[in-house]
Amino acid sequence: MRIHIKNARVVDPATGRDAAGELFIAEGRIAESFAKAERVIDARGKVVAPGLVDLSVRLREPGQEHKATLESEMEAAVAGGVTSLACPPDTDPPLDEPGLVDMLRRRAKALSRARLYPIGALTAKLQGSALAEMAQLAEAGCVAFSQANAPITDTQVLWRALQYAATFGFAVWIRPEDPWLAKEGVAHDDEMATRLGLPGIPAFAETTALATLIELARHTGARVHACRLSTAGAVELVRRAKAEGVAISCDVAIHHVHLSDNDLGYFDSLCRLEPPLRSARDRDALARGLADGAVDCVCSDHTPVDEDGKHVPFAQAEPGATGLELLLPLTLKWGAAQKLPLATILARITSDPARILGLESGRIAPGAPADLVVFDPAAPFAVSAATLKSQGKNTPFLGRELSGRVACTIVAGNVVYEA
Numbered sequence: 001m002r003i004h005i006k007n008a009r010v011v012d013p014a015t016g017r018d019a020a021g022e023l024f025i026a027e028g029r030i031a032e033s034f035a036k037a038e039r040v041i042d043a044r045g046k047v048v049a050p051g052l053v054d055l056s057v058r059l060r061e062p063g064q065e066h067k068a069t070l071e072s073e074m075e076a077a078v079a080g081g082v083t084s085l086a087c088p089p090d091t092d093p094p095l096d097e098p099g100l101v102d103m104l105r106r107r108a109k110a111l112s113r114a115r116l117y118p119i120g121a122l123t124a125k126l127q128g129s130a131l132a133e134m135a136q137l138a139e140a141g142c143v144a145f146s147q148a149n150a151p152i153t154d155t156q157v158l159w160r161a162l163q164y165a166a167t168f169g170f171a172v173w174i175r176p177e178d179p180w181l182a183k184e185g186v187a188h189d190d191e192m193a194t195r196l197g198l199p200g201i202p203a204f205a206e207t208t209a210l211a212t213l214i215e216l217a218r219h220t221g222a223r224v225h226a227c228r229l230s231t232a233g234a235v236e237l238v239r240r241a242k243a244e245g246v247a248i249s250c251d252v253a254i255h256h257v258h259l260s261d262n263d264l265g266y267f268d269s270l271c272r273l274e275p276p277l278r279s280a281r282d283r284d285a286l287a288r289g290l291a292d293g294a295v296d297c298v299c300s301d302h303t304p305v306d307e308d309g310k311h312v313p314f315a316q317a318e319p320g321a322t323g324l325e326l327l328l329p330l331t332l333k334w335g336a337a338q339k340l341p342l343a344t345i346l347a348r349i350t351s352d353p354a355r356i357l358g359l360e361s362g363r364i365a366p367g368a369p370a371d372l373v374v375f376d377p378a379a380p381f382a383v384s385a386a387t388l389k390s391q392g393k394n395t396p397f398l399g400r401e402l403s404g405r406v407a408c409t410i411v412a413g414n415v416v417y418e419a
Helices: 070-079 098-111 134-140 155-168 191-196 204-220 232-243 280-292 324-338 342-347 351-357
Strands: 003-012 017-026 029-031 039-042 047-050 052-054 082-087 115-121 144-146 171-174 223-226 248-253 297-299 372-382 401-411 414-418
Touching: 003 342, 003 372, 017 342, 047 342, 052 324, 052 351, 070 082, 070 098, 070 324, 070 401, 070 414, 082 324, 082 351, 082 401, 098 115, 098 134, 115 134, 134 155, 155 171, 155 204, 155 223, 204 223, 204 232, 204 248, 232 248, 232 280, 248 280, 248 351, 280 324, 297 324, 297 351, 324 342, 324 372, 324 401, 342 351
Parallel strands: 003 039, 003 047, 052 082, 082 115, 115 144, 144 171, 171 223, 223 248, 248 297
Antiparallel strands: 003 017, 017 029, 047 372, 372 401, 401 414
16 A cells, blocks of 8 residues: 655654654555555654564463453554564463464464564573574574573573574573572562562672673673663673673663652552562663663563452562553653653664664665554553553553553554554
């Protein structure tokens, strides 16, 4: 379909472009121009930007359909302006078999919503012992390899995995956390956890594991991505590693740049996350690191949980929060607090994560994929269970009012969502 978007504020984070203009779409890609469009979209008063690229979205298929389905979460993705998403391998069974990966990709393609990029299991069954068949998983469509939140307790296994990945040029994504230091912990180890009587996870559980990951990356030459950083110390470790030439990138979950352990209140299970919400100092360091580029990008870490998983005591609650539909407004809120230009703000959820995934998308240029979001940055909306399309309604932001409403989402030149 030939689409003409007119009267828009066009923002391309990849080049820093932010100006009034128009866009033409033909054959699924951005075109120079054409005489007659099959559809005209008037974007007056709205921003047109590359579609969002989300590095961590749990779709709950296969195996956990009682929490969410591929259909519900893909609808949530495009409603939130997300056009490309990476899904972690911690499904049931895990994504350690090429057949499972192929099935998931085919199901997602048939829905014709957002583009799906599976992250394969780094070890068989995510058990942290034998390496998964990474070469076969890559052929099936996996773009990187990870343990999700499952630990590797044997450092030699991680060493061998990075050696193997370096040989083939595969990226390894690790959420750094020492499993012994974090054992049985459910909250940040400080005054709040003590007052609530909750077992804590110290900040150095993250930095200890991250320091090990950096050393292994340095000596193997592997390309690593540190997922969901949550501490000020971790940001500084990555900053120094980058300066020393280590091939490392990192991200932070959007919840962690807005919330701290003070938001646990009286055991609010909606704030039960992995990694846990840290101190206000850590939160502010993450926000600053994201602003200055030490942290490469932000993701939703979308983890839909059913009501039974949250309506229990805090320590027993299932960790995770839904975030697909809140990624854009919460990122806009962070950027406004940091007083950043809109192009810089949007880069953290478009061109920067696209670079980490090695995608063509995340930019607006002739020939680039026509994956776009049209949104009103000033339009307010109340976050409620009724307004969220995700099957998971578990978010700490329920009841809050945010700004930044998606009007239209386009994937491969097709309008897949309209408000």
